[in-house]
Each structure stands twice: as structure tokens, then as C-alpha cells.
Amino acid sequence: MAKPQKTAITPTRAENYPDWYQQVIKGADMAENSPVRGCMVIKPWGYAIWERIQGALDRRFKATGHENAYFPLLIPLRFIEKEAAHVEGFAKEMAVVTHHRLVEKDGRLVPDAPLEEPLIIRPTSETIIGEAFSNWIRSYRDLPVLINQWANVMRWEMRPRLFLRTSEFLWQEGHTAHADEADARAETMRMLEVYREVAEDVLAMPVICGEKPEFERFPGAVNTYCIEAMMQDGKALQAGTSHYLGQNFARAANIRFQTEAGDWAHCHTTSWGVSTRLIGALIMTHADDDGLRLPPALAPAQVIVLPILRSEEDKAAVMPFAEELARAIGSQIFNGEPIRVKLDTRDYPAPEKRWEWVRKGAPVILEVGPRDIENRTAAMARRDRMGEKKAILPDSEIVMRMGGYLAEIQGTLLAEARTFAKARTRTDIRDRQSFEAFFAGEAEDSFSSDLGFVRAPWCGESSTEAMLKALKVTIRCLPFDQPARLGPCVLTGKPATAEAIFAKAY
């Protein structure tokens, strides 16, 4: 915990964006690499943020009629083979369990007792949940089946990056089965809206809602919808997806039901998921050169009370007031819950502790020193206004207005991110040459560049996929809000079918 020179994080975003990202995580003590390549340790501050994301989602899942369940970690190879036969572009990097025992041999432990059939650590639970649904569902009266699972999954990663791309990650996967298309489509959109709401209202992260073009769809899906966010380097990050699977998966997994009329029909199914990747998105939306900035709705500690003690006498004078202040703030409400206040009494110098909370992104830090006792004041610093001088305020005002301050900070973070995304979204690029110049001219991973989104008409032809691939650009989505009229396709000049969001992406 060394005092920073100019900024709390070295390097800054402008100096080296990817390294800045790693240092923000380290500085906020959120996660670290583990001795197992590609797997991370999520430390208490990072995990508390995940728990808040989980809580915000889980409440909404339950309010919309979903139930949680738990399916096995391991999946038989034959299930994966069945899926591989159905699905092109099947990812094969998975952890394979081949033995179920260790024995000692020459003082070492070696694998023993080979399995008859190898087992895969779930990269997703589509197949095993489909198998369960085919047994559970019998009648129209059993539908809809609305299941969610909170779980760890594993996809072997060669170039892992904390939260963004790790071999093991935590996520939720929703899997639902419906009697008809309309009901399944309504579900698909309902869950996308849940994701949008949590992204914008809780994470204060503006997102664009839309549909993926055909060549970006989840394999086997009829439609894939997504929320896309812009990171501070102008790249896109897919923050959540919701798929309408039609009857494709129901046919493959034999998920059938008897209709009210007595016939047998295949269900219409959906799936949808978000993961710990959201924490990466949160960092790259809000963090600055002093570290993380947390939207108050998500912050595990919203207000830090920091006693400034220079001697034992100070302690006797300051601590009762600091405790009283913390208690009073904790009895106030923000967002329908008591304000989460932390009195930091650890035996480290106050400036070190203050910078630690700055790096961790605590929305409000209150310092209470010997001189505050008589006037009943505290020095307030807001994480969204780091440049400003601390404000010396009376305790009564601090207590009464804290809910309001937190609401203001929540709003500021969302507004700032919206302004940034808007400024970095080009809507004036209308020909291929400008398009190529925009994306080709920029160095990757550069924070100070003008890289961002291009919103432009697109013809919908699959031939454009290769053009985009050559530029390392992707279509993020076709936004739901479309203009009344479209100009010609920015790539081919042909008549456009929709406006698309083009971007480089994580």
C-alpha cells in the first residue's frame, strides 16, 4: 500500500490500456491469477460485487417465475458427441476427466482407475438440462418450465485475462421450455430486458439492445439477442445474450409434451446467460486512473468512515464520534436497503487506507479527525468527483443527505458512460472507404484513440462477414430502435435491411 505519485494506478489508461485493466483489478484487490493456468481466485471485494450482481438478477428471475436448480458438473462424452453432430463451430477446448483415482507410485501420485467413458467439465449445461427436460415434461399442464442455474463452467483458454476470459468462470444459465412460439419469444425478450435493467440500473452501464446477425448467432438458435456495452477503449463487450431456440433443441433432446387436444408436440425453448465477465465490463466502463469506481447500487461498502488518528489521545476522542456517524448513516436508506457503511479501524496510516478505498471504488469516503469533534463535521470525498476538494460538512447534513448523494453518484456514472458512448459512436460514416479508414487507422488497445462504434445501414448479406473479418470488425447487433428510412449498405452500397452497430470487440 504505497502512496501513489500522480494517479493511484500505474500505468494510466492512456499509457497502456490492457495493463491498466490488470492493475485496476490488483489495486482494488478483486481477483488474482491462481496456480492453475487460466483459473482465477475471486477475492472478497470482487466476489462481493459478484454477489450483488447475482442478487439483482436472482430477485428478477424469481419475480418472473423462474426457479433455480442444479445439474451435474460433469457431462458424459456421448452427450457432447450428440451436440457436436448437430452444431457446427463446436468449441473443443474443454477439460476432460479420464480417471477417478490417484495411486502412489515411486513416491508420486499418478492417475488410476480409468473411466469407461471420459467425462467433460461442463462448458455449458444445454445437453444435460435438455436430457432432464425430456424426462420432466409430459403435458401442456407442466409448461412453461422456467429453470435457472448458478454454476461454474469451464472452457480451456490459452490466453486468459481476469474476468474477461478465464478457463473457469461463474455464470447463470437460464433454460426454459414452452408450449408455443409466442410464449417462448416473450420469454426471450423478457430476460433480455432483465439484463438491460440490471446493466443500466444496477451496474450503471448503458447498453444497446438488439439482435445478432445470422452469422453471429448462437449455434442452433433461431434468434440471438444481446446487450452490448462500449468499453473505454472504444471496443464492444457483449454483456449478456438471450436465445430463442425454436424447436431445434427440443427435437435434438426429444423434449415433447401432450397438448390439450391430446397430440404430441415439441416444446419451444430458450436459453440466456450472463457471467463474471460483467465484472470486466463494469471495470472498463467506470474505472479511471485512480482505480475502480463503483455505482452505489452495486458497492459492497457504499460509505467509508475513516478515523484520522495521530495519537492514542486522538483515538479516545475521535472513535466515539466516528462510530456514532457510521451508525447514523447505516440507519438511512438508499435503493430500499440500509446504507452499507464501513468504519475502517485497521491499524494502517489513514492516507494508505484512503487510497485503498479510492482504488476499490467506494462511492463516498468520510474522514473524521480530532478537529471535527467539536463542530461535529466530517470531510467528504466523492469518488465521482476526485478532482474536487473534500467538503467539510456537518454530520446532520451528511446523515440526512447520504441517500441523495448516493443516488446522485449512481446517476452520474450512468450519465458519464452514456455521454462517452454517444461521443464515440459515429453515425456519419456511410461509405466503405471511410468505414475502413475508421477501423484500420486505429491501433488496438489504445485508450486515447477515437475508436468506437459505427452505426450504419447494412444490407444483411452473408458475404459481408468476410469483409468484416478482414478488418477485425464485427456486427455487434441490429438495434431494436431502427430509423424509418435506411440509406444504402455502408459495406456494399446495396439496399440496406437494417442499421447495424459495427465495432471491434472483446
Add this chain to the structure above:
Amino acid sequence: MAKPQKTAITPTRAENYPDWYQQVIKGADMAENSPVRGCMVIKPWGYAIWERIQGALDRRFKATGHENAYFPLLIPLRFIEKEAAHVEGFAKEMAVVTHHRLVEKDGRLVPDAPLEEPLIIRPTSETIIGEAFSNWIRSYRDLPVLINQWANVMRWEMRPRLFLRTSEFLWQEGHTAHADEADARAETMRMLEVYREVAEDVLAMPVICGEKPEFERFPGAVNTYCIEAMMQDGKALQAGTSHYLGQNFARAANIRFQTEAGDWAHCHTTSWGVSTRLIGALIMTHADDDGLRLPPALAPAQVIVLPILRSEEDKAAVMPFAEELARAIGSQIFNGEPIRVKLDTRDYPAPEKRWEWVRKGAPVILEVGPRDIENRTAAMARRDRMGEKKAILPDSEIVMRMGGYLAEIQGTLLAEARTFAKARTRTDIRDRQSFEAFFAGEAEDSFSSDLGFVRAPWCGESSTEAMLKALKVTIRCLPFDQPARLGPCVLTGKPATAEAIFAKAY
């Protein structure tokens, strides 16, 4: 969903206790075997119970200063080797990951890309958390470190049984590091008390708190404490353990800190855990021949409102009243939360639905039919009084008194289990012959037998381990509450050092 003959569960406890256990789980739709041997699918009703257990524990963990974190699923073989070298009686049945890719070969998928070092799916996270602690902890100011993890773990099981013994199960594992022995010992006892409180106050499951004898200790622990519960077949089930590990694990994992005086010292550590096994204990404590009985504090749905409809006209008349009743009950409070009420409108015959809720253990079922509308009444059935006739009660009384009914049911279940455990605990067996007769005379897995606990003085000698093993009896614990004077050891006749609980066990 067929209407039962005499009891909702076949066979009954008396007919075939182990089979009854499986049928209760099936009848309550809590879990099922999966296509992966030894791994279960936890279905929504079972998982909702687990979520309530998690919530009850997690609130108490946080209230006592613990933070959640997440550590990797996979553990390098060298970590396990290190542990194996330290720990005798090391269990070797684990899932071993040896490859990280699948490739197609002759139309099949086969494992490819062997790992340089095999990885183990965590059977527990002691070693990997110890490694993290050795990096995290530097100074006395960092202590105590109080970490909990909610996770899935895996221990290969040859004879799996739902909830009681599965290859994969869900649990929490607490791992803490302290500056001195007193602080670590206080932590060990504090967490045991958290377990006792949740077992008795939430699960309504009486437990005996005590210490394990040396030969039943967790390998490497200085002291192992436990809560032990009596199942309805008279066997014991260890429902939770809390270990004081001294400096043994800190030495093995090199967890050191600089003291206030500037010296370096090894931490004193603890660990403690409970698992989805608690659900097995819950079933075998409270279920009867009609299925599960849930203590209201734990029940995902505490009150079921069941409309009785024989025609479409009935529906128009009954549904508004049923909805109003459900809403009014849901605005009442039990245990500090709104009462969880479920209006079951599914299109199945009412008797089928009623028996389903009986099997699921819902504490209260209210039936509302056409004849109830005029008088504003409902027929109330309490799951703790299955023999009684349903009571026809006015809606106002039902609403106002529902919190009280639920509190009564919670109390009744705990009291019944206490009475059962007391009646089945023999305190009069004082010689080896009677002891052997008690345990040898009884068939295993027999519900109707008198099998139970023996509480008797014990000499503490390790030679008694073999005697007990021959009888398939174990010492469950040395209870904390000990008499002022002890008679001679029930096994050896030598002077006793403590009273022990002897039992057959799961």
C-alpha cells in the same frame, strides 16, 4: 400423480427404511440421479430448500465478520501430493483431469492435448486456499482473515445415495487465519454455534454439540468439533464440523505473519463446513410415511392455497376469493419475513395437487371451494397434524393467526424430534455386555427397532477404537455438557475421562 392408498409414500419407514428415504425424495420432487454416475440433479424444490439453508448460514457468516471468496475448481496434482505427504488416511478417490481438448477421430470424439500435470477436481480447497493465504497474509494487521467459500466439490463415490453421499455435492467451507490460539479457538467454537443455531432454529433438528475423539478427528486437526443429529432409524448423522487446526496447516502451507513486535510467526487456522448432506438429515429427521415435512422457517412455500373447482362457474366464483386470501396471508409476517404463500392454479385435479403438497412437506394447506365463498371460510390442514380433520375457519382468523400457526408448527417439529432423540438415547447401559447386545441385536436400516444412541462413560483409550469397529459402532462425540462425576468406562471398566455418545452412523 396417483392418489395414495394408505400412505403417500410406499414403502413406509417400517417396511423398508432406505427405500422409503429414496421415495420421499422422489415424492417431494427434490432430486434425482443423473446420467453421470454418482452425481445428482437437484430439482427446484430441493434447491429452494438448499438456498434457504445457504441464506440462513450466509447471513450469520457475514454477521460474524466473514467474507465470501471463490477459489479454482481444479487443483494441481503437486498440491495434493504435498497434502498426502502430511496427512495419513488421505482419500484417493477423486476425478482427475488429464486432457484439455477433444478431437474427432473416426467420427468419435477422443481426448487430446494431455496436460503437463494432471489436475484434480477439488475434494476440498484446503491446499489451494492455504497457498492463497500464504501470499495474502503479511502482518498482524491483516489478521484475522475470515474467508468462506460456497462451492461444488467432488469425491468419487462407489455407492452413492441422494444428498447423503454423492460424488459431487454442494457445500460451504470456511477457512480462517488468526494471530493466536485464543482467537482461533474462539472462531472454531463460534462457527460450531452458528451450525447448532441453524440446525435447531431453522431446520428444527436437535443436535448434540461436542468434540470428536482423537481417532475421529479431521486429519491434521488439533481439535474437531461437531454437531450430531439422530435420524429416525436411530443412526447418527454428522451434520457439521468445525476444526481448530493449530499451526499445523500454517506450517505446511507457510502461512506466516509479522507480529507487532516485529517477529515472524505461523498463524493459527480453523476450517468448518456443512453440505447438501444437511438436506438428507432434514428428511430423515422430519419426513413421515406421507413424505417430507418442512419446518416453516425453511419451507420455500409455507402456505398453499388450493382452489377446489369442479366447473368453469366454480372458477369464476372461487378464484377471486382464493386470490384475496393468498394476498392477505402474504402480507402477514413470520420469522421477520412476509409469509411465503403459493396459490396453486395448475390444471390438475385438486386431490392430486393436495397430495403433491403433502409429499413436498408444505406446512399449511388451505382448500377453498364454492361453499366457502359465502361464509368466507377455508379448510385448513396442518402438515404436523395429518391425522386430524381439516378445520373450517373464517378467513380473518386464518390471516391473522397464520404467523402463529407457522411458529407452532416450527416448534412442534423440533419438539417431536427432541422427544424422539431423547427416547432413543440410552443412558442406563453401563457394561460391555449390555452395550454389545444393544448394538448387535438390531438389524441395520430398521426403523421400528430400538436402535439409537448410547450415552456412557468412556476411558479415552485408543484401544477402544478397534472394539467399536468390530461392532460397527462409532463415538459420535464427547458432548460439551458433562456430568460432575463419571462411572467406569462402558467398554473397558477403567476410569472414564468423559461421557461419550456411541452410535451407528451414516
